[in-house]
Amino acid sequence: MKKKASPLGRSLATRAIHGSKLHAFKGPVSTPIYQTSTYRFDSSDDAVRYAQGDSNVMVYTRYHNPTTAEAEERLALMMNAEKALLFGSGMAAITSAVLSVVKTGDEIISTPALYGGTYRFFRDILPRHGVEVRYMNPERPESIIDLVSPGTRLIYFETPTNPTLNVVDIKALVAATQRAERKVVRKIVTMVDNTFASCLNQNPFAFGVDVIVESGTKYLGGHSDLLAGVVAGSKEFIKGVHTQLKYYGGSADPFMSYLLYRSLKTFELRVERQNENAMALAKFLEKHPNVNRVLYPGLSSHPQHRIAKRQMVDAGGNGYGGMVTIEVKGGVKKAVRVCDSLRVAVNAMSLGGVETLVSIPVYSSHINMTDDELRNHGVTPGMIRISVGVEGIDDLKSDFAQALR
Ligand SMILES: Cc1ncc(COP(=O)(O)O)c(C=O)c1O
Incomplete structure (x- = not known):
């Protein structure tokens, strides 16, 4: 048999x-x-x-x-x-x-x-x-x-x-x-x-x-x-x-x-590309003068990068995911201006879609929280959460470059 x-x-x-x-x-x-x-x-x-x-x-x-x-x-x-x-x-x-x-x-x-x-x-x-x-x-x-x-x-x-x-x-x-x-x-x-x-x-x-x-x-x-x-x-x-x-x-x-x-049926294809795009965009944004911090587990600058590498990539995972959070210089007002200036990335809550989405945590996932709670969560007003999609990476880089300018 x-x-x-x-x-x-x-x-x-x-x-x-x-x-x-x-x-x-x-x-x-x-x-x-x-x-x-x-x-x-x-x-x-x-x-x-x-x-x-x-x-x-x-x-x-x-x-x-x-x-x-x-x-x-x-x-x-x-x-x-x-x-x-x-x-x-x-x-x-x-x-x-x-x-x-x-x-x-x-x-x-x-x-x-x-x-x-x-x-x-x-x-x-x-x-x-x-x-x-x-x-x-x-x-x-x-x-x-x-x-x-x-x-x-x-x-x-x-x-x-x-x-x-x-x-x-x-x-x-x-x-x-x-x-x-x-x-x-x-x-x-x-x-x-x-x-x-x-x-x-x-x-x-x-x-x-x-x-x-x-x-x-x-x-x-x-x-x-x-x-x-x-x-x-x-x-x-x-x-x-x-x-x-x-x-x-x-x-x-x-x-x-x-x-x-x-x-x-297309999950692996999509997420592979999102991993790749997120890593490339995180590296690009890390060098930008108007960005204070880039949080992405795949960057060696991330405080828990070694743990992320061990339990994600070394354990058989494909990458570090499609989510990148940046903190822009100038606080929430500047974060709002950046989000409103993006032309490819969409200013919308949620994440994980084929289209790049951005949101400001203090106005979205983390509303209705006290300053102490925000501090405990590590959330600051100038943060923009980016759910990186599967678009052409050069289009994403130039979109963020023009918006941050
Ligand atoms: C990490 C995480 N868990 C759970 C949820 C809730 O999922 P849903 O909006 O499908 O109810 C969200 C929504 O943004 C999320 O980001």
């Missing part, structure tokens, strides 16, 4: 394009869109089987959908996960994954620099559910051991962080969590938001992280035309998250699932 090749032995692009069903069946090359909210039963026996717990019976799109399942299978293969679950947005994925772990009286330990939406969920919503979030020093992962308590259930972090592009040492953080687990004698879940790096550049599972959450709106979608979120992890963990999905209702729409499935 011919041995079946494991889809995980194939390259990321092959997994993204073909999924696990290489030559498995005749029919459409592209997946159909099951644009339906519900499913016709053959007879009420189906309803009975469903009521008895048979998960193969299709019932309702908030619970499951074949187009969504197709995208989820590919995401799991790409992310090296047992299972992936698709949501209607990154925030739906993050909140559902977190709420599948914590309940009233529990604690989370997190890095302070987070996507603003996640941070505000931790600050404004979780305390109403009786969940406390404590913040660790990301440069000292062992600070987890001092902060841990019998109520700690979750270690949550991002790397690289939004928008400061700080890098957290994933291996050291997992090791510190294991020591903390021995101290409190219980399992603590580690969860990382891998949106900025994406699975082409960083595989946190290889370092022992339990769960990956990601905004699929960004690099996975890649065309600034959809909202999506993903949770990836063990089958058992995903089962618990699926319960949250059913009741909080953050389900993926079938048409979005199709758009995402389609985008995954």
